[in-house]
Amino acid sequence: MIRRALTLLLTALVLGTAAAPAQAATYRYWSFWDRDGSKWTYATVGPSVSVPSDGDVQGFRFTVSEDSAQAAQPRGEQTFGTICARTPERDGQKRVALVLDFGTAKDAPSGETPPRLRTVCAQVPEDATTAEALAEVAKPLRYDSSAMLCAIEGYPSAGCGEELSKGRDKGKDTDKSQSKSTNDSDNSPSLGLWAGAAGVAALGAAALWQSRRRRND
The missing domain is CATH 1.10.287 (Helix Hairpins)
Structure with a gap:
């Protein structure tokens, strides 16, 4: 018995x-992309490690998602020829076309309004990283202690890779004020x-x- x-x-x-x-956790963060022809692909390395070539198009999109597979891509179909049309070639330097997509109001932190999408041509030394190209044209930048990109042109004003939880009452994502870098390892039973x-x-x-x-x- x-x-x-x-x-x-x-x-x-x-x-x-x-x-x-x-319930899968979602995060609010800046995603980093490479453009191959007309197709965006999620970057396999961070902007501080990536070394683009002259003529490359790269993009950043502020988004809310569970992982890279669900991250929203940068919007627009601007080409290198369009973005860097007014930036002439220069010896010893390269031109990198950057698409800066600040996302939608839905993905914005509470009390903040995302700036409009813009494109810019960064002219930097041939060995410059994407982070250095970004710093040339989109200051102020903000990083956390683990070198995660937190803000471009000061947006957002606070936070970095926050983990979000689903609000039960209004169906909106609510900020748990936790860093993505500290939560990725929290897979306890x-x-x-x-x-x-x-x-x-x-x-x-x-x-x-x-x-x-x-x-x-």
Whole structure:
């Protein structure tokens, strides 16, 4: 009878855990993109490591998403020829076309209005990184202690890769004021699952104690 009760309890705990899927976290951040012809692809390295070539088009988009696969791409179809049309070639330097998309009002932090999308041609030394090109034309920039890009031209004025949670009342994302860089490693097991396992162990110990007591009687 005790063994049957333990089996039923364990089954209920497993089913209860499976019935409560974890809600994926979303983040508000600046995403970084490379342009290949007419197609945007999410950059595989950060702007401080990326070294674009003369004639490249790169973009930044302020967005809210779970991961890079769901991040919104920079808008517009401007080409290098259009963006850098008024910037003549210069020896020892390269031209990098940058698309700065500050996102939509929906993705903006509370109380802030995103600037309009703009394009700019950065003329920098041949070995310059994307971050250096960006600093040439879009100051002030803001980074966090882990070198994550937090703001372009001062937008947003605060925050950096905040983790957001879904508001139950209004259906809006609410800021949890936590950095993305500190939350990526927080993949600990569910507290409810741990508590359930502990409950089974405790109940099993009690059953064992009761069984031994009966034998002694």
